[in-house]
Amino acid sequence: MGRLTGGDPSLLRRINSAVVLHALRGAGSPTLTDLTRLTGLSRPTVEGVIEGLIEAGLVSESVPEEGEARRQGRPARRFRFRVEAGHLLGVEIGPHRVAALVSGLDGRIIGAGSREVSESASADDRLERVRQVIADVLRRAGVPRTNLRAVGVGSPGIVETDGTVRLGTALPGWTGLPLGQRLQRSFRCPVLVENDANAAAVAEHWKGSAKDSDDVVFVLAGLSPGAGALIGGRLHRGFGGAAGEIGALHLLGREATPEKLLSTTDEPLHPLDEHAVAQVFTLAKQGDARAQAAVERFIQRLVHDVAALVLALDPELVVVGGWAAGIDGVLDPLRDELARYCLRPPRVALSLLREAAVATGALRLALDHVEEELFAVESTVTARR
Amino acid sequence: MGRLTGGDPSLLRRINSAVVLHALRGAGSPTLTDLTRLTGLSRPTVEGVIEGLIEAGLVSESVPEEGEARRQGRPARRFRFRVEAGHLLGVEIGPHRVAALVSGLDGRIIGAGSREVSESASADDRLERVRQVIADVLRRAGVPRTNLRAVGVGSPGIVETDGTVRLGTALPGWTGLPLGQRLQRSFRCPVLVENDANAAAVAEHWKGSAKDSDDVVFVLAGLSPGAGALIGGRLHRGFGGAAGEIGALHLLGREATPEKLLSTTDEPLHPLDEHAVAQVFTLAKQGDARAQAAVERFIQRLVHDVAALVLALDPELVVVGGWAAGIDGVLDPLRDELARYCLRPPRVALSLLREAAVATGALRLALDHVEEELFAVESTVTARR
Incomplete structure (x- = not known):
């Protein structure tokens, strides 16, 4: 001390x-x-x-x-x-979509925009798309770029504290990309990069399903699942920023990948091919036995991954987001299995912010950064709650 | 705020x-x-x-x-x-052993003692044994009971904040036991009850293998594995005190229990029968193929449980304690597998405090309690480290 x-x-x-x-x-x-x-x-x-x-x-x-x-x-x-004394930007860079939100210093959103992007786009192309979305959003909201106080960015992968993507297999050219540095060139204010599931966890706590809980696990459910956790209301990044990267867990059991689990043929699905995945779920609903078995395998895997997080962290609440959250019949088996195997099963809720979760969380992180500067002394005088 | x-x-x-x-x-x-x-x-x-x-x-x-x-x-x-202005007690209540440590207000240990206890002893008998050990230790150290400022207790199970054991299958009569309240009758100072693996994590951080790390997972490796985690130097108990209770994880995969994994017959081992377990390891060393396969299964399970914790929490360091830590050939496969599957593999170390870890951690928790009273204002003025 x-x-x-x-x-x-x-x-x-x-x-x-x-x-x-x-x-x-x-x-x-x-x-x-x-x-x-x-x-x-x-x-x-x-x-x-x-x-x-x-x-x-x-x-x-x-x-x-x-x-x-x-x-x-x-x-x-x-x-x-003067909430207009500065503005903040929250940005999502995803496999299929880039999106941006802008707010004043009170965090109220005054502009939003998004664009589709191909899952196979190069890092340069994806970043170019990001710049276009940001320029659009700022122009439409009438916010001069020089008035930005901080920019938050949420993206898949393990992100170092300097904004470099240590590992990001979901997007082409992402591993090793100095993402913060690349984006920094467009701004004079700090650019903060965060893992997408971490950002979404922050967002749900700010204005989503986790508003009333400080101990939350957010699961970005998909073929490459990720998770973010808040402990005592604060984001838990882990020692190296890799906390919640549960996607590798199944490898330990020498079990099949989610892409194989969900396949109805001998060929695994492409991890980002949401169309093919959606089709499996549609077929399952129509009564196709093979598709039903695939969906069952997929849900069991999701339950296992979430249970590992719950046993390790013992959260009050699990919020499920990402595209798999939209699938009928994901939440109930998750609740049942957690109740069966967890010594103290948490509540389970769907994401309230849905598609907006990552960008909203990125915005909140930018706001946190600015508030820390404004109210620097507060955190040293009163506990954060 | x-x-x-x-x-x-x-x-x-x-x-x-x-x-x-x-x-x-x-x-x-x-x-x-x-x-x-x-x-x-x-x-x-x-x-x-x-x-x-x-x-x-x-x-x-x-x-x-x-x-x-x-x-x-x-x-x-x-x-x-005046370090002698008050004294502290750290107590371990385990399946085979009860132990106690006493220190002054500086945390330096001035007395220690332990007794064996049967794994099948009733809660009353076990608590009686605890009282005897404590009386012995205080008498030999010349510390009057009235001079105690706080008593810390480490024991298996999920412990509520009021010191009640919510779930504790390792010890007979433990589930539902108001352990804090029962022990409180013998003291005028506060009695703080903590899960044993949590206490051990605190101990290794205080004066063991984790002295230089604030992000630590401690694994109490045995047939019923438990774990404790420090995040930013602080114990992570979880919302309901159940964090790190990874023992249930294997149930989700519909896989065998550790007792079955380690058995060389069709009958599972008794979870607390350390003698039978030790025999399996001895046989394996002597080249018995069936025992070797059992040990291999057991280590794989341990690796899987630890990996789940590591992926969820991303600690800097994993400390392995408990009796299984004494087994040759546990640490290397653990390191190898973590390096293979974790995106950012942590360091792996053996417990330095060994048998003393739980009581030492309980003592540290008692000391924390007293220091919080003495230095109440500090934590609100400077960050904890």
Whole structure:
């Protein structure tokens, strides 16, 4: 443990700044008197802090409403947090689709867009598509690129802290790609790259099925399953960013790959061929015995992978997303089997954000980054909850 | 996030108290001048804090050494943290053995003891044996029971936060036992009950193989494997205290239990019959083909269970303890298979604390509890490391 410093006056100033900013974001447009009451700070302290925040462009004096101006001779000054002082971008780079969301500093989404991309597209082509989507979204939302404070990106693969994809077999040319660095060229603000399932877990906790739970496993269910976990409300990346990469688990049992499990012929399916996969499920519904057996094998595998995560982590809630979440009859067997084999079975819910989960989580990570800067002192003074 | 309070003078007082206590524990017997330098606080502040700590019995003025007294007319007052102001107990309750360790407030062990107990002993008999061991250890160390500040207990099973064993199939009468409450009757201080593998993980991080790593999985390898994990240096219990209970994983694959895997006959071994298990390993060494096949099956299962944990959590280090850790040829196949299937294979090490791991971890948890009270403010001011 590092050495503690005693009652440091500059620390106090920072604490007070964060306190005022926090109160401002919560209230509508408070007066100095309101802020004094909300924060417990003295009026001169609040005034000093407000001046500093106005200088930094984070707070503005709000214009009094007409009625108010008339009623009182000289209305009290009111202040507001300038959500437009900066913008954030959340980006998904997937096998079939790239998507982007833009928001102000309050995280409210003010623009969105997406484009299809071929699963066999090269890394360069895929990144070019990403740039087009981002340019479109910014233009339509009227947000100048220079006003961006942070960009979050969610993508399949194990991502190093510097934004390099250590391993990403789902997309051509992805393994070894310095993704953060490549995207960084287009922006002056920080670019944060995160594994897609991790981003989706953050999103469901922010505004999806996991809003009320801090211990969550999110499963991106598909032929190459991935997972993200929140522990105590915080993303668990693992020591090397590889936590939740359960796709390799079946290899240990010397068992078949999901592509083989779901195949109704002797040939395995292509891992990203969603059309072929969908057809198997359609055939199963129509009563085709071979397809039904394939679906059964696939679901058993998914259950096994999820159970491994649940036994290791003991989450309160499992959220299932990804295309396989849309399949009828995935959730019930998952619940049944978890109840049978887990000592404390978790709740199981479907993703609420669906297709938007990854980009939404990437946006939240960008927002976290900016808030950490704004409220840097908070996390050192109050626990994160 | 809760509302922040501004520059709170009582918070500052508590911070300063913690700062001084922290400096006292690090230094030998510092003077007021030393403490002023170490903490960056003013002399009157340090003096005030020291008076309070002396009143609380946590600090005493140390007697000056003779030489020092002679050299200076009136030597500076020196102070020391009173490690004997309180004592801690760490207890293991296992299938074959109960053990206890006692330490002062610095965590240095000043007494230890253990007794064998039958794997078929009733809960009452086992607890009676625990009380005997504790009485012995306290008597021999000369520690009055009333001087205990906290008691930590490690035991197999899923343990609720109130110390009740939710599920504990390894020991007769353990499931549903209000273990914390039962032991509490013998003490006036808090009794903290923890899963044995969790306690062992904490111990290896404190003074064992995991001293240099904050992201650790500890595997208590045996016929009923359990595991404990530290994430960012903190114990990960899971939402319901069931994290790491990987024993059920093989049920999902509809595969054989470890007891069957290790059997060389058609009858499964008894899960706690270490003698029979040891015999299988001895036979395997002597070249018995059936025993070799059984050992191979057993190791494959262990590898699979550990791999599931590693894929879920992505730790930096896996520490293997429990009786199976003593078996030749467990570690190498574990390393090989993890390297083959994990995207980022962790280091693998043997437990350093061996038999003492569970009681040592229980002691550390008791110490954590007391330190949290003493240094309550620290965790809110500096991150845990």
